Amino acid sequence: MGKIIRLAHGAGGKMMNDLIRDLFAPPLDNPYLRQMADSAVIQLETYNLKPGDQLALSTDSFTVRPLFFPGGDIGSLAVHGTVNDVAMSGARPLWLTVGFILEEGLEMEVLEQVVRSMAEAAHTAGVQVVTGDTKVVERGHGDGLYVNTAGVGIVPAGVTIGPQQIQRGDVVLLSGTIGDHGIAVLSQREGLAFETDLVSDSAPLNGLVESLLAAAPHTHCLRDPTRGGVAAALNELAEAAGVGIEIEETAVPVRPAVSAACEMLGFDPLTVANEGTLVAFVEPQEAEAALESLRRHPLGKNASRIGVVVEEHAGMVLVRTPIGGRRILDMPLGELLPRIC
Amino acid sequence: MGKIIRLAHGAGGKMMNDLIRDLFAPPLDNPYLRQMADSAVIQLETYNLKPGDQLALSTDSFTVRPLFFPGGDIGSLAVHGTVNDVAMSGARPLWLTVGFILEEGLEMEVLEQVVRSMAEAAHTAGVQVVTGDTKVVERGHGDGLYVNTAGVGIVPAGVTIGPQQIQRGDVVLLSGTIGDHGIAVLSQREGLAFETDLVSDSAPLNGLVESLLAAAPHTHCLRDPTRGGVAAALNELAEAAGVGIEIEETAVPVRPAVSAACEMLGFDPLTVANEGTLVAFVEPQEAEAALESLRRHPLGKNASRIGVVVEEHAGMVLVRTPIGGRRILDMPLGELLPRIC
Helix, strand or coil: CCCECCHHHHCCCHHHHHHHHHHHHHHHCCHHHHCCCCCEEEEHHHHCCCCCCEEEEEEEEECCCCCEECCEEHHHHHHHHHHHHHHCCCCEEEEEEEEEEEECCCEHHHHHHHHHHHHHHHHHHCCEEEEEEEEEECCCCCCCEEEEEEEEEEECCCCCCCHHHCCCCCEEEECCCCCHHHHHHHCCCCCCCCCCCCCCCCCCCHHHHHHHHHHCCCCCEEECCCCCHHHHHHHHHHHHHCCEEEEEHHHCCCCHHHHHHHHHHCCCHHHCCCCCCCEEEECHHHHHHHHHHHHHCHHHCCCEEEEEEECCCCCCEEEECCCCCEEECCCCCCCCCCCCC | CCCECCHHHHCCCHHHHHHHHHHHHHHHCCHHHHCCCCCEEEEHHHHCCCCCCEEEEEEEEECCCCCEECCEEHHHHHHHHHHHHHHCCCCEEEEEEEEEEEECCCEHHHHHHHHHHHHHHHHHHCCEEEEEEEEEECCCCCCCEEEEEEEEEEECCCCCCCHHHCCCCCEEEECCCCCHHHHHHHCCCCCCCCCCCCCCCCCCCHHHHHHHHHHCCCCCEEECCCCCHHHHHHHHHHHHHCCEEEEEHHHCCCCHHHHHHHHHHCCCHHHCCCCCCCEEEECHHHHHHHHHHHHHCHHHCCCEEEEEEECCCCCCEEEECCCCCEEECCCCCCCCCCCCC
16 A cells, blocks of 8 residues: 555555555444445344434535644544534434545545544544445545545434424523634634634534433424534524524633634634534523533533523524624624635 | 535535525425434334344445536436445435535536436435535535435345355346446546447446345345446455355346447456446345346346356456456456546
8 A cells, every 4th residue: 555545545446445454444443344345234123222213314524624623633523523413413323424535645644644533533422433435536626535424323212302392481501612613723724824722622512412411301402503603503593493592692602712813803703613512402491400411511611501592583693792782693694714624 | 696606605604504495405305304403313113113124324425527427427326326335235225315515616507407316316216315414615626516425224124135145156146237337437538538329327226126135035145336346346245255256257248338448448347337237146046036036127137147156266256258268357456447436
């Protein structure tokens, strides 16, 4: 095997099989991956499915630039991103598929590092990479590597979490500080690099969700505010649920480094991406228990109660400003931060 | 919405939501996709799972060039490729996830055409696209569009199909002519374009597999010989199962147009990609019934018995040539045909 990726590594022959056997399989090893068939076959009986259990499916492609950033890389991010999307339906994420699109000339060492990081993240999150695929495109037709993950999890019978469950009076909780991921990645961009010791919040949220649901079993909706940040997540949910949302700007935790960078760049932290933070819509009578359960978890130390669901101004999100005014929090149009995940 | 894809279409804001609502959702519409949550939640009860039922998972990224070719395009191919990988475990494919990586500047009309084609292919194959993701990369960092699909299916209790089931004496069946996909795509490449009325065999094989398994319920292994062709598929299986395979060159159906192109280009048709053809390893006593069931199906009209599994030369594939000799059919190294799927 050479030191760089060649077109032949994606052509279905010996070089591809060697790559799978030598580079992908060892760190990701598990019995499903070892089947080495066109698809992984999973014995559902092992998982004690109960009547009424549901399946959660999700997918995300990752094109983050640069590939390595403070607090993570495209490998760990690709695991966390999909684990989190699956967890947001109240599911226990169990299995991932991984599809790489590699650019000819990519250093083998970079790929190795990404796969190792992916394996560690999967191990920590308690999920298995059960099957994968590799394609190689010619130099100039990619950007080192892109990766897609799809995830499958099991939603226990009786759990119904989603935008349609949101109700007037629901309390809106946020599990941590916002904007850390977006600003940490941006701080590494050519032409933009600035000094900060900020790290991405990229982390698997399934454990946090489990704690939250144990404390607040009637939780209505969960969302991880990635691209477009909290602003996009709340606007989507307000529209989908046909409700209004009001949040207190001062209640939203923002690290000083994120505030400073946002001021410099002209961003609203509420529109910056997160990869290890969630928004929860809980019933008022479970809100205190929910908040405490979040704060007890290492990933929820900075959790706070940021707002409430109202009947008025359906489909809109309003922010109460520190000086007592109210402003509309718009859905970001979208051009701020390309390639953030 | 403009006439081309812009970076903002992948940034998680309003432009992305408009793209999803106006372009992706209408042709692909189904109740799961309509949930518009971070993951699609599937009520397993609707599918009457039985004890012992298994889940099959598969993924494939598609980088085929050009995006449109005789007999298909990247959209239909992305559905067929993953449906087929899932079907090769004996599963009934049910749900797909789709992840697009779009290049800034892609014409919206091209994307529309690909999504429509994907929707038609999914409809024909009887699968639903339940969730998706879109990323946009800057001009010069992609090639129009790449797409990943992951697929989930249910393998009925008691069905165990895979490389490990292959046994000495198994009859090797091939469901159709070989090389049609690879040569049809190559015929469209700049600098290589040649006149042919050949079309790709790209098709969903789940119906064919269902017929086959009804006729030959003890089928040991199925594989769709895509990248690397029949040569790669048989070599992988011979190695995985620790058996030898012998095939009759004259029994392998090859269209004259494929033979002619392969001769011109110096290819062995056995190494050229297929996207709607399968290889089946069946028990000798079920071989005749299996072959008949394939031939009765529109996608198996040209099915033939091409070889047998032997104890000798474990891990190797031998070809009996028309003049009575034997040659080793090697695993292709891999550089022949980049970007064929």
